[in-house]
Amino acid sequence: MSESGLPCVEGLFSAEDGVATLHGSKCTGCNTPYFPRSEACHNPDCTGSNIVDFDFGGSGTLWSYSVADFPPPPPHKFDKPFAPYAIGVVDMECGLRLIGQMVDKAEDVKVDAKVELVIDTLYHEDDVAYSSWKFKQI
Ligand SMILES: [Zn+2]
Numbered sequence: 160m161s162e163s164g165l166p167c168v169e170g171l172f173s174a175e176d177g178v179a180t181l182h183g184s185k186c187t188g189c190n191t192p193y194f195p196r197s198e199a200c201h202n203p204d205c206t207g208s209n210i211v212d213f214d215f216g217g218s219g220t221l222w223s224y225s226v227a228d229f230p231p232p233p234p235h236k237f238d239k240p241f242a243p244y245a246i247g248v249v250d251m252e253c254g255l256r257l258i259g260q261m262v263d264k265a266e267d268v269k270v271d272a273k274v275e276l277v278i279d280t281l282y283h284e285d286d287v288a289y290s291s292w293k294f295k296q297i
Contacts (some may be wrong), residue, residue, distance in 0.1 A: 164287065164288030164289055164290045165287060165288070165289055165290065166263050166278075166279055166289070166290055167179055167236075167281050167282075167289045167290060167291045168229050168284060168291075170182060171195060171292075172175070172278060172291075172292050173278075174278035174290075178216065179207070179216055179257075179275075179276040179277050179278045179292060180214045180215070180216045181194050181214065181215040181216065181257075181276070181292060182196070182212065182214055183195060183196055183197075183198055183212075183213055183214070183215050183255070184196040184210050184211060184212055184213050185210070185212055185213035186200035186202065186205060186207075186208055186209060187207070187209045187210075187211055188205050188206065188207025188208050188209050189202050189204065189205040189207070190254070191205065192213065192253060192254045192255045193210070193253075194215060194257065196210075196212065198210060198270055199213065215251065215253045215255055215276075216253070216270060217251065217252055217253060217275070217276060218251070218252055218273060218274060218275045218276070218297065219249040219250050219251035219252055219253075219255075219257070219274055219275075219276075219294075220249065220250050220271060220272070220273060220274070221247050221248070221249055221268070221269070221270055221271060221272045221274050221296070222247075222248045222249060222250050222256065222270070222275075223247075223248045223270060224245045224246060224247045224248065224261065224268050224270065225245070225246050226243055226244070226245050226246075226265045227243060227244055227245075227246060228243045229241070229243075236281070236282040236284065236289070237281075237282050238282050240282055241285060243265055244260055244261065244265060245260070245263065245264075245265040245268045245282070246258060246259070246260055246261065247259055247260075247261045247268065247274065247294045249264075249274055249294050251276070256259040257292075259273075259276075259291075259292050259293050259294050260279075260281070260291070260293045260294070261293065261294050261296075262277060262279055262293050262294065262295040262296075263295060263296050263297070267294070267296070268296070272296045272297075273296070274294040274295060274296050274297060275294070275295055276292055276293075276294060277292070277293050277294070277295045278290050278291070278292055279291070279293045279295075
């Protein structure tokens with residue numbers, strides 16, 4: 160749905176054949192997912208902390224959202240002129256609760272909507288598009 164560009168942070172996510180994947184980790188002792196990667200398990204009930212790399216993706220449900228009506232302060236980057244956008248908090252089916260910008264216009268965003276993880280352009284700099292993960296209502 161968009162130009163692919165370069166990731167805004169290297170190694171955090173990837174997009175292949177239109178499928179968005181987040182590169183995180185998971186504790187094999189208690190199955191707690193982490194994104195970004197964690198070096199240790201932070202579950203106080205876990206006694207068998209063993210962290211392995213784990214890829215996340217797929218869909219989820221929009222738990223809540225907020226609308227950014229004004230430009231974020233540095234070091235955040237955005238295309239000018241600034242356009243308001245919604246930031247969603249999504250309960251992913253894989254067990255993660257993730258924050259991400261919504262592709263949908265803020266006035267169209269609905270709590271409890273089913274959403275999918277996508278990789279989309281975040282901003283342009285020196286004619287290069289930089290991308291990040293976002294959510295899109297399905
Ligand atoms: Zn654990």
